Amino acid sequence: MSTTSLEAAPETLRTLPGDDVRQILWRFADRFDLQMIVQSTRAVARGPVARLVAEGGRNSHEWTDGKNKLFQAYDEGGITGVFLEPEFGGIVEGPKNLALALVAWELAWVDAGAATSSLASNLAYAPINERGTEEQKREYMQKQAPLQPGEKRKQFRGSFALTEPLPYVGVDTGTVGGKLRVAEWQEGKEPILQVDKRGRFITNMDVANFVTVAVDSDDERIKGSCMIIVEDTDPGTFDKGAPTLKLVHQLSSTRDPVLNLKVPASRIIGGYTIQDGLIVPNYSLSDVLEAVFRRTRVTVGIMTSAKLLSAIEPVIRYQRTRARGGASTPDTPKYDLGIQQKEDARHRLVDVWASGEAGASFGFEVARIIDAFDIVEKEKEKVLEEQGVKGARSQLRVMRKLTDEVLEYLDLKYSPEDKRDQARYQELENNTLIQYAVTEAIANVYTPAVKLWNTSQGAIMMREAVSLMGGYGITEDCPGFLCQKWFDAQLEATYEGPEAVQRRQMSVTMINPVFIALMKHWIKELRGIAARKPETGACNLATAMQLWLWVIDYLQVGKDADGGKLYTNQRQGVTFPLADALSWLLTSRQQILDVLELEEKGPNNPVVAEGLEGTVAFLTDLCHVQAARSSGEVGRICAELVFGYNRHPAWDAEGCKTCFNEDELDELESVIPGIGSVADSVSDVISKDGTHPVKAGPCARFDGLKTFTKYRIKLDGCLTGSRLAKDRASDALMHVMIPEALDYPQ
Amino acid sequence: MSTGFHIVVCAGIVPDPLQTLEPVSGPQGWALKNEMMLPACLDPWASHALFEAANLAKNVSDSKVWLVTLGPKAKVQQVMMTMAQKVPFELVALDGAANGFTDAAETAAALANAIEGIAGLDKSRLLLFGGWESASRGAGATLQIVGERLGITEQFQGVDQITIKDNGAMEILERVEGGSHQVSECSSAPAVLGWATGNLPEPPNNSQIGMQNMRLIMPALQKAPATKIGTADIAYKGIELPKQQRNTRIVKDVPVEEIAREIVDWLRG
C-alpha cells in the first residue's frame, strides 16, 4: 500500500517584510511620531532624492541647484526638524537618536549622500546639543528650525569642522592645527577670540551659515583645546574653500574651508571660566568629541545596512526575470525563476540579506541604547552634583568604586526572579549610578562596533549585491543604484572615524569588567534561547562568545614567542582583530533577539499575524546563517591569534621534547598494546634512524592548547544545521512575492 | 447661525499600486493573494477627495472634515502614518474587510450607519465626499448608495472642482467625454460629490498636522467597531486583472513635465 504524506509544506516568507514587521523588530510599534517620520522621510527619499539620482544628479562632485533644492525638500518633509525639541517645532519628545537613525535609514535606502547632507547639520549641532550651554542650545536650535509660513529670518544650516589638511587631524585627533588666540580683551569685557582653522573634507560647506570648529590654544591666555562656533557673518574670512573632488556621496557638499574669524568667547562650546587670568574652556575638544561621536556614529552604521536591505528586491527581480523573452515560455522554471534556479545565486543573496538584517537589528538597538544613555547620563549628573562630586576625575573615582555592586546587580538581573534577593535587586535597579555604569559599558562598545561592523562588512556585502546583478550592476541603469551604494559604503566606513578608530576604541572598552560580565550572562541567555529555539543558531553563537572570552583572557596574560606582551595598545594586530570578532558576535546576537521579539509580539497585530509563521521561520533561518558566519569569523580570528604568536617548533632538541621516539614506543607496546598505531595522532614520532615526518616541525604545543582546542572543536560542531537553514532561506527566495516595480525611479 | 460645511470623506484603503495583485479564492471568498501583508495606501480617488475637502474647509470658515473609513484597523493605522500628515481631519474608523470583492451595498450601509453616528454632525450642512470610483474596483457604486441611504439627492460624480459662490451656492464641475466638464450649480448642502482627480496636488507631509490628527486618530482606531462585511456569499463569474494595464511601465513621482514630454514624444512617434 502506498502512503501519501499529508504534511503541509512548512510556512515560509510570503512577502518582503513590511513596515508593520519592521516596527516590531526595531521596537517602535508604539511610537507613531517615529512612524510618521519614517513615512515623510521615505516620501522625500523615494521622490525628489531618487529623481535627482536617476537624472544623473550625483555623477559629479559639483554643487548644483538640484542638490541645493533637496534641502527645501528636507525642510518641508519634516526631516530637518526631527532633532528639534517640541517647543521649537519638533515632534519627538525626549532623546532623538532612534528618530535620526530612522531618518538615516530611509534616506540611505535611496542615497546615502542625501542622508549625509541632511544629517550633517545635526552633526554640526551635536557639540552644542551635548556640551553647549543652555543659551547656545536654544540659540542654535532656534536658528536651525525650518521657517514657518510667513516667517522671515535666515534659516541656519551647519558644518562640523574637525578634519584638517595633512599633517593635522585625521584619524588621530591629538594633532590639531586649528588655532585659537585672544584678539582683544578689554578689562571687564568679554574676550574676543581669533579662530584660525583650515578644514579638509568638510560636509555642508556650500550651505553652512555656522560651523562648529575644533581648535587648540595658540595663546598663553587660553588653556587647552575646545570646540567653538563661527558664523558666516562674523568679521574675517569665511571661505567655503575648494570642493573636494570626491567620488562618493555626491548629493552632499564637501569642501576644504578656510576660516579666520573674530568671535566672542561666549561661542566656546560649553562656556568657559576665567581662572588666574586664563580663559579655561569648560569642555576640552576630546570631551566634546566623545559625547558627539557616541551619538552620531550610530546613524552612519545604519546607512550601510539600509543599502544592503534595499538591494534585496532589485536583485530578486533581476534574477527572476533574467531569462524572460526570446524563446523562453511562460510557466516554465526558466521563465519564472531565471537565475534563481541556481543555488549559488540564491545563497549569496541570503548572505547579503542576513548581513543587512544583522546590521539593522544592531544599529537600531544601539540607537535605542544611546537614547537610554541620554536619559541616564543626565540623571547621573544630577545625582553626582547632589553628592557634591565635581569634575571628570572625581566622577571616575566614584564610578570605579561601584564596580562590585554593578557586577552584583548584573548577577541578580540575570538570575531567575524566584531565586534572587528581590529587595537587593530592586535597590540596585533603582540606583542611577549603577544603571549609568551598565548603559555606559554597553554604549562604549556598541557605538564603535556598529560603525565598524555595519560599514566595513556592509561595504563588502554591497559589492556582493552588485555582483549578483552582473554587468548591469555596474551601470547607471542598475535599479536601486546598487553600484553607487557600494562605492558610498566606503565613505561610511571612513568619515566620523575610519575602522582603525573604532577598533582602537573597542580595544579599550571591551575589556571593561562590566562588559565582560555582561558577555558571560549573554552566553547563558543564548543557551536558554537555543534550548527553546535551536534553529536560531543561538547555541553556535554562545560557543563563539565563550571562545572569544577565553581568548581575550588568554591574550591579556599571554606573551609572544619573544616574551613580548600581546594585549597592549601598541599591538593593534592583537586588539583590532578581537574587536572585529566581537562585532560579529554582537550583531548576530541582536538579530536573534529581534526575531524573538517579532515572534512574541507579532500575533497581537492582525496584519503581522497573517503570514507571521513564515516570516519568523525565514528570519530565524537568516539568524542561523549569520550566526554560523559570525562564529566562523570568530573561530578563524581566535585561532590565528592564539597560535600565530608562537614560533613553530623545529626538529631540534627543544622542539622534539614532546615527540615520541620509535624505540620508546616499542617498549611501551608491551605495557600498552596498540600504542604505536595511535601515537602519531597524538604527537610526532621520531623513527629509530632519527628521521621525522616531512613537514615544518613537530606540531605546536603550548599551555592552554587543550582548552582552546576543546572550544574550537565544539564551535565547529555547533555549525550543525546552519547550511540546512541556508537552503531553506534560499528556497524561500524563489517563492517570496515582490512588487511589480521598484517604488523609486532608476 | 453657522454657515460652514460638515464634510465627510469616505475613503477605503487599497494595496499600494506597485504591488503584485493576484486574485485568489479561499474559504472566506475572493481576495488578493497576501493582501493583508501588502503595504496599503488610501484609495487614490478618495485621497483627492480628502485634499479637496481640506482645502474647502480651509476656505469656508467654521467647516470641519471627517474621514470615514472601513478597513482592517491595523492596516488603516499604517496608512494614517502618512495621511495624518497631509491635512487636518477627524477619523471615524470601522474595523472590517476592505477589498475589491466586498459588496458595495453592504459597505455603503456600514458607512452610512457610521456617518449617522457622528456626534455633532449637522446633516443640513453635510457634503459627502469620496472617490467616484475606487482603485480596488471601478464600480463607482458605494458613494452613491451611501448618499441615498443618508437621503441626499443632490449627487455629482467625476467631480474635478467645487467653487463656492458669493451667494453660498456651489458651482461643481463634473467630467464628461473628451476632457470637457459639465457645470452645475447646487444651491446648498447636503450633497454628494464623487471626486475624480480634482485640481490639487498632494500636500507635502506636515508633521505638526500629523501630531494634531494623531491625538484623535489613535483613540478612533482603538474604538473602531468590528464590522462584518463578507465576500463569501457573492458569486463572481470571472475574475481577472486588467492585463493591458500591467504591461505599462510603473514609476512613481515622475515630474509632470516629464510625463507630458513622454506623451508628446509618443504622439509624435
Ligand SMILES: Cc1cc2nc3c(=O)[nH]c(=O)nc-3n(C[C@H](O)[C@H](O)[C@H](O)COP(=O)(O)OP(=O)(O)OC[C@H]3O[C@@H](n4cnc5c(N)ncnc54)[C@H](O)[C@@H]3O)c2cc1C
Ligand atoms: C566626503 C567626506 C566628507 C567628510 N566630512 C567631514 C566633516 O563634515 N567634518 C570633518 O571634520 N571631517 C569630515 N571628513 C573627514 C573624515 O572624517 C576623515 O577623512 C576621516 O576621519 C579619516 O581621516 P584621514 O582622511 O585624515 O585619514 P588618516 O588619518 O590618514 O587615516 C588613513 C588610514 O590610516 C590608518 N591609520 C591612521 N591612524 C591610525 C591609528 N592611530 N591606528 C591605526 N591605523 C591608523 C588607518 O588605516 C586609516 O584608515 C569627510 C571626509 C570625506 C571623504
